[in-house]
Amino acid sequence: MRLLKPIKIFILSLLSIVLFNCSDDDASAVAEGTSNISVRLTDNPGDYDHVYVEVVDVMVKVNDESTGESGWQSAGAINTGVYDLLELTGGINVLLVDGFQVPSGTLNQIRLVLGEDNSIVIDGETFPLNTPSAQQSGLKVKINEELLPGYTYDIVLDFDVDQSIVVAGNSGNINLKPVIHAATQYTSGSIEGAVVPFDYQVVASIDVNGDIISAYTDANGSFVLNGVPEGVYTVTFTPDPASGYATVSVDDVTVVNGEITTLGDVQLAVGSISGTVLNTGVMATVSLEVDGTLYSVETDAEGVFVLEGIPVGVYNVTITPDVASGLSATVIADVEVVLGMTTDLGAVTLS
Numbered sequence: 001m002r003l004l005k006p007i008k009i010f011i012l013s014l015l016s017i018v019l020f021n022c023s024d025d026d027a028s029a030v031a032e033g034t035s036n037i038s039v040r041l042t043d044n045p046g047d048y049d050h051v052y053v054e055v056v057d058v059m060v061k062v063n064d065e066s067t068g069e070s071g072w073q074s075a076g077a078i079n080t081g082v083y084d085l086l087e088l089t090g091g092i093n094v095l096l097v098d099g100f101q102v103p104s105g106t107l108n109q110i111r112l113v114l115g116e117d118n119s120i121v122i123d124g125e126t127f128p129l130n131t132p133s134a135q136q137s138g139l140k141v142k143i144n145e146e147l148l149p150g151y152t153y154d155i156v157l158d159f160d161v162d163q164s165i166v167v168a169g170n171s172g173n174i175n176l177k178p179v180i181h182a183a184t185q186y187t188s189g190s191i192e193g194a195v196v197p198f199d200y201q202v203v204a205s206i207d208v209n210g211d212i213i214s215a216y217t218d219a220n221g222s223f224v225l226n227g228v229p230e231g232v233y234t235v236t237f238t239p240d241p242a243s244g245y246a247t248v249s250v251d252d253v254t255v256v257n258g259e260i261t262t263l264g265d266v267q268l269a270v271g272s273i274s275g276t277v278l279n280t281g282v283m284a285t286v287s288l289e290v291d292g293t294l295y296s297v298e299t300d301a302e303g304v305f306v307l308e309g310i311p312v313g314v315y316n317v318t319i320t321p322d323v324a325s326g327l328s329a330t331v332i333a334d335v336e337v338v339l340g341m342t343t344d345l346g347a348v349t350l351s
Contacts (some may be wrong), residue, residue: 033104033149039075039097040156041112042226043088048122051085051161053129053176054115058097059138062147063105072111075100082117085161089216089223093156104149110182111138112157120165120174130168131176141182156183156226181213183227189255191225191235193263196311200243202268206233206253230257239268246270246340248309269312271337275345277303282325282350288315288335310337321350 039058058078064071075097083094118129147153163179195202198221205214208229217223225235233253239245245268255261277284277299286305287296290313299305307317317335321327327350337343 034101035104035147035149036099036101036152037075037097037107037147038095038099038152038154039110040093040095040154041083041085041088041159042093042156043085043159043161047162048086048120048165049124050119050121051129051165052082052117052119052121053085053131053159054080054082054117055096055112056080056115057111057113057138059111059113060100060102060107061109061111062102062107064108071108085159086216088159089218092218096157099152102147104147107143107145107147107153107155110141110143110155110157112141112178112180113138114176118176127174129165129176130173131178139178139180141180143182143184145184153184157181158183158227181227188227188229189257190260191228191233191253191255191263192260193223194221194265195223195237195239195268196221196265197269200240200245202240202245203238205236205238208233228255230255235263237266237268243268244339267309267311269339270309271312271339272342273307273310273317273335273337273345274342275305276347277305277319277321278347278349279303279321279325279327282321282327284319284321284350286317286319288317290315306342312337312339317345319348319350325350327351 037060041055055078057080058075059072060075061071079094079096088094114131118131120127120129141157143155145153158181160179160181164176166175166177167173168175191206195217198217202217203214204217204223204225205212206225206228213225213228215223215225233255235250235253237248239247248266248268248270250263250266253261253263275286282303284299285296286299286307287294288307288310290311295307295310297305297307314334314336317332318329319332320329330348330350332345335343335345
């Protein structure tokens with residue numbers, strides 16, 4: 001019977017680092033100092049019941065650009081154990097290395113060494129996971145991160161389960177060929193939030209120059225996208241097809257290095273409201289309030305409007321004309337928004 005070592009869960013602590021220009025003299029001082037590194041393991045989603053991996057060691061190579069076996073050292077007291085990668089979603093991660101001291105300079109590589117107790121559960125059935133390379137030489141991940149003296153660097157190893165599981169030809173063996181992405185918390189940012197409702201699993205994802213960063217929501221609908229380079233993104237939420245929810249996108253999400261961008265609650269059970277204001281030449285604002293949040297849109301040149309992304313419910317819709325028109329606002333009561341549908345208010349004449 002497998003005994004799982006309790007997962008020691010931590011919420012990511014982001015570093016606030018002030019970067020400054022160094023002279024040649026400063027550079028030599030950096031090489032003489034020491035830095036600390038922490039290593040955390042998290043998971044990119046995969047469509048399996050469980051994926052268990054046994055971590056037996058974490059090794060680092062510092063100030064050594066060689067590709068051979070020289071220069072590797074174990075990162076001290078490792079939080080070894082068997083971990084279910086599919087529990088490490090929604091911003092949850094496991095701390096493998098805590099504040100290991102190394103010479104300042106450059107962290108070239110990290111090596112994750114797995115043991116033999118690795119398995120996968122698919123539709124309730126357990127299969128062994130073959131991991132020959134991980135057991136023999138470890139999984140080498142290039143970091144090439146500058147280490148300034150006196151700082152602690154939080155390295156997140158994002159284990160991409162979906163890309164790492166491979167069925168080997170006719171043998172039917174299931175192999176683990178790990179794909180791991182590394183991110184240093186202060187040289188990248190994160191996006192967090194929650195989807196509502198959370199009765200079905202949802203994948204949150206962004207496209208970073210052709211590379212997809214994604215994460216499953218957890219049991220409470222929460223998600224965290226780690227290792228996101230600074231920039232502006234569209235976050236796409238893809239629900240389980242069985243949910244009946246439509247895919248939802250949030251545009252213009254700004255990520256800053258070393259910071260967490262919080263989206264708050266993202267509504268999945270949404271619909272739309274449309275209509276047309278018939279008053280010629282009158283511009284109007286169409287609005288409604290949902291739990292203190294105002295949704296509004298302007299009519300176009302033809303008087304047409306569409307309010308999108310409105311949570312399912314019954315609302316009062318207010319149509320407010322331009323002040324210059326001399327017309328009064330009109331309230332349309334008890335407008336029902338239905339999942340995935342557009343409620344058409346038809347033609348509206350303001351007076």
